[in-house]
Amino acid sequence: MAHRAGFVSIIGKPNAGKSTLMNALVGEKMSIITPKAQTTRHRILGIVNDEDYQIVFSDTPGIIKPHYALHESMMHQVDGSIVDADLILLVTDIYEEYDEGDVLKKLEGSQAPLAVLVNKVDQSDEETVKAKIEYWQEKLNPKAVFAISALKDYNVLAVMNFVIEHLPEHPAYYEKDALTDRNDRFFASEMIRAQVFKQYKKEIPYSTEVIITAFVEGEKLHRISAEIIVERDSQKNIIIGKNGEMLKIVGTYARRDMEEFFQKKVFLEMFVKVIPDWRSKKNYLKQFGYE
Numbered sequence: 602m603a604h605r606a607g608f609v610s611i612i613g614k615p616n617a618g619k620s621t622l623m624n625a626l627v628g629e630k631m632s633i634i635t636p637k638a639q640t641t642r643h644r645i646l647g648i649v650n651d652e653d654y655q656i657v658f659s660d661t662p663g664i665i666k667p668h669y670a671l672h673e674s675m676m677h678q679v680d681g682s683i684v685d686a687d688l689i690l691l692v693t694d695i696y697e698e699y700d701e702g703d704v705l706k707k708l709e710g711s712q713a714p715l716a717v718l719v720n721k722v723d724q725s726d727e728e729t730v731k732a733k734i735e736y737w738q739e740k741l742n743p744k745a746v747f748a749i750s751a752l753k754d755y756n757v758l759a760v761m762n763f764v765i766e767h768l769p770e771h772p773a774y775y776e777k778d779a780l781t782d783r784n785d786r787f788f789a790s791e792m793i794r795a796q797v798f799k800q801y802k803k804e805i806p807y808s809t810e811v812i813i814t815a816f817v818e819g820e821k822l823h824r825i826s827a828e829i830i831v832e833r834d835s836q837k838n839i840i841i842g843k844n845g846e847m848l849k850i851v852g853t854y855a856r857r858d859m860e861e862f863f864q865k866k867v868f869l870e871m872f873v874k875v876i877p878d879w880r881s882k883k884n885y886l887k888q889f890g891y892e
């Protein structure tokens with residue numbers, strides 16, 4: 602049989618469960634997951650390899666109306682992933698009140714086959730799920746609608762089989778041992794950012810960026826230095842906390858996650874730096890890896 606390969610875009614509103622699904626499909630913790638919306642800021646590839654096929658999943662930022670240059674970059678990444686897609690998985694939350702207008706707009710003009718995934722059905726009842734499935738069937742006439750729970754791994758295998766069935770014939774796009782297009786520095790910064798999303802409230806997570814300033818790989822130990830960037834002095838104080846206690850918590854959890862991810866001891870040091878309004882400044886966004 603000819604080799605098959607393709608790009609599969611996972612798109613949807615913030616908090617729908619896109620990153621949870623991608624991790625379930627790929628079987629690795631590629632994308633950070635937090636209870637807060639807009640956790641994912643970059644398009645992240647997760648690659649599944651088999652002798653006969655290669656699936657390149659893209660986890661994408663949740664679709665929103667942009668308020669900052671940062672959001673514009675996030676939405677460009679969604680657009681790019683839709684253009685590239687051989688197949689689109691639209692993830693919707695069972696709770697969503699039929700308010701996916703922004704998402705549907707992005708899909709206009711795309712020719713790629715589409716499957717709608719009604720996620721979080723573990724928290725719902727049969728009747729609600731049935732109504733949702735019918736709604737999407739009628740609204741978009743997709744190739745398929747799946748009721749899934751990305752978190753509880755319900756029906757994820759059915760989605761996987763659907764994806765494999767719909768892959769075009771194509772040689773592999775990446776090396777057959779590649780799992781992602783991202784490097785260790787990226788994952789290290791994401792693990793710190795995940796803790797910032799988990800430990801702080803209100804605007805703090807959204808005003809924060811994490812930059813890895815040094816990553817020294819050792820045989821027994823990785824030495825990692827990071828800067829946590831915030832927009833104001835007041836935010837810097839909150840990040841650090843009384844007697845540095847908050848930063849210590851972030852560091853402890855992030856280091857633990859890194860040690861699990863890299864399977865190595867990690868020495869982590871972090872500094873907090875203020876760059877006023879970095880989210881609106883193109884030069885900083887570029888420097889931080891947002892195109």
Ligand SMILES: Nc1nc2c(ncn2[C@@H]2O[C@H](COP(=O)(O)OP(=O)(O)OP(=O)(O)O)[C@@H](O)[C@H]2O)c(=O)[nH]1
Pocket residue numbers: 613614615616617618619620621622633634635636637638639640641642661662663664720721722723724749750751752753
């Ligand atoms: N109950 C339940 N919760 C889920 C399920 N899938 C995801 N979640 C939760 O929903 C929240 C958001 O999940 P993410 O995977 O980060 O969502 P996302 O769509 O990537 O979010 P953004 O980064 O904002 O675009 C997390 O708290 C997940 O644990 C599910 O199937 N059932």
